[in-house]
Ligand SMILES: Nc1ncnc2c1ncn2[C@@H]1O[C@H](COP(=O)(O)OP(=O)(O)OP(=O)(O)O)[C@@H](O)[C@H]1O
C-alpha cells in the first residue's frame with residue numbers, strides 16, 4: 253500500500269472577523285489515498301470550501317497537522333507551499349477562473365510557467381492536455397469565445413497539465429447545465445480511472461453517489 | 477517564472493488597458509520631457525557662454541579696479557593711460573595691453589539714430605580680443621595718439637544707421653560730436669537675447685575728450701603663454717597698487733570667469749532639473765496609484781496564479797515589471813518629446829539648447845528607477861495577497 257496523498261489530522265480553521273473568531277472547521281481528520289474518489293457534501297456554510305483550500309495547500313490550518321505529499325505544511329514558507337501546490341495539486345473551481353485575455357492553450361500552460369518550463373514545451377503539453385479533454389479544436393479560443401462546459405474542460409486540462417496526484421474540484425458542475433455537468437463529471441471519472449485522486453465538492457446527491465467515498469459535513473465537522 | 481515570460485505578461489497587462497496605461501505614462505512623459513528639455517537648454521546656454529568667453533581670445537587677463545567678490549559694488553575707476561604704459565612695461569609688450577573706456581551713447585547718421593555702446597580703445601584691441609573686421613580698416617596708432625574722430629561700427633549699429641549702404645567714409649555723430657566711419661566689424665550675433673553687435677569703437681583719446689575725463693575703465697592683457705598668466709596677474713596688480721595706494725585692483729583670467737559663469741549656470745540647470753524632477757515624482761505617484769488599482773482589479777487573477785503555483789515573488793516581479801515598463805516606455809516617449817522641444821527652442825528662439833547623451837541616459841535611468849520605487853509597494857501588496865481571499869473575491 254502506497255502512502256496517502258493527503259493526511260489531515262484533527263485540523264481546524266478559525267477566521268477572525270473583526271475580533272470575533274468564527275470557526276469554519278472544527279477538528280477534521282481525513283486522508284486521501286492515491287486514486288481515491290471522494291465526494292464532499294453538506295449544507296452551505298458547512299466548511300466544504302474551507303476544507304478544500306486546506307487540502308490543496310492554499311491555506312493553513314489554525315490547529316492540527318496536515319500532510320500534503322508527505323510534507324507537513326506548517327513547516328513550509330509561502331514559496332514552498334506554492335511549489336507544493338504546483339507539483340501535487342490540481343484545482344478546479346466552480347467559476348472556472350480562467351485568465352480572460354488568454355487563449356485556452358496559454359491558460360492550460362499557465363502552471364508550467366511557474367515550473368520554469370520553456371514556451372515550446374509548455375505549448376506542446378498544453379495542446380496534448382486540451383486534446384485529452386476533447387478541445388483540440390479550441391486551442392486559440394479565449395474564455396469568452398467558449399461555452400461554460402468548454403471553459404470548465406479547459407480548467408480541468410490546466411489542473412492536469414502538471415501531472416498532479418490529487419485533483420480538487422469545488423462544485424465543478426455548479427455553473428453548468430446537467431448534460432454538460434454529466435460530461436464534465438465523466439471526464440473527472442475517467443481521469444480517476446487513470447490513477448488521479450479526485451476530491452469533489454457537490455450539492456448533487458446523485459453525483460455524490462457515484463464517488464467511492466462520501467463525506468458529509470455540517471457546521472465545520474465531518475458527520476459521516 | 478522566467479523573466480522573459482514576466483515581461484510578456486506585464487506588456488500584455490498594459491495592452492489590455494491601453495488608455496489607462498497611456499494616461500498614467502503621461503505624467504512620466506511630461507516629467508522626463510521637462511528634464512531633458514530644461515537640461516538641454518541649460519547645457520546649451522552654458523556652452524554658448526563658454527564659447528563666447530573663449531572667443532575673447534585665449535590667455536586673457538582682465539584688470540579692473542575694486543574687489544571682485546560677490547556682493548561688492550563695482551568701484552569707480554582711477555586708472556588712466558599712464559597706468560596702461562606702466563602695465564605695458566611690466567608685460568614687456570605694448571601690443572598685448574588693451575585699455576577701454578565705455579559709455580552708452582546715441583549714435584546718429586543723417587535722420588537715423590541708434591543706441592550703442594561707445595568703446596574708447598587702443599589700436600591693438602582686435603589683437604587682444606579676437607575681433608574681425610568686415611569692411612574698411614581698424615583704428616591706427618596715429619588715430620589714438622592724435623585723438624582723431626574716426627569710428628569702427630559693430631554690425632548691428634552699421635545696419636541700424638546705414639541699412640545695406642556701405643558706411644565707410646560716411647559721417648556719424650556720437651553724443652553730438654562728428655566721427656568718420658573707417659570700418660565695420662563682422663557680425664557676432666546674440667547671446668542670451670542680448671545684441672552684441674551694437675557698438676562703436678573710437679580712439680580712447682577721442683572718447684575721453686567726448687566724456688570729459690582722462691580715466692579709463694579697465695585693462696585687458698593677452699599673456700604670451702598660459703604658464704605666465706598667474707605671475708603676470710600678480711605683477712600687474714602690484715604695479716597698479718603702487719601707483720594708486722588707495723585703490724584695490726582685481727585681475728581675473730578667462731578660466732576664472734568661465735568658472736564663475738559655469739557655477740552659476742550649473743546651479744541654474746540644477747534648479748531647472750529639480751523642478752522638472754518634481755513633475756517626474758508626481759508622475760511616479762500616479763504610477764503607484766494606478767498599480768494599486770490594477771492589483772485590486774486583478775485580485776482574482778493573482779489568486780488563480782498562486783493556486784497553480786506562483787510564488788509571492790513571481791507575482792511581485794510581475795507587477796514590478798509592469799510599473800517599470802510603464803515608466804520606461806513613458807521615459808522613452810518623454811525623451812523623444814524633450815529632445816524635440818529642445819531642438820525647436822534651439823531653432824526658433826534665441827535660447828540655445830544642446831542635447832547631451834548623459835542627460836538622456838539619466839532621464840531613462842531615473843524613469844526606470846521611479847518605476848521601481850513606486851512599483852514596489854503595489855508589487856509587494858500583490859505578492860502577499862492571500863490566495864484564498866483572492867479566489868473568493870468576485
Ligand atoms: N474569509 C472569511 N472570513 C470569515 N469567515 C469566513 C471566511 N471564509 C469563510 N468563512 C466562513 O466559514 C464558513 C464556511 O465557509 P465555506 O465557504 O467553507 O462553506 P461551504 O461549505 O463551502 O459553503 P457553500 O456550499 O456555500 O460553498 C462560513 O460560515 C463562512 O461564512
Ligand SMILES: [Mg+2]
Pocket residue numbers: 300301302422
Ligand atoms: Mg463553497
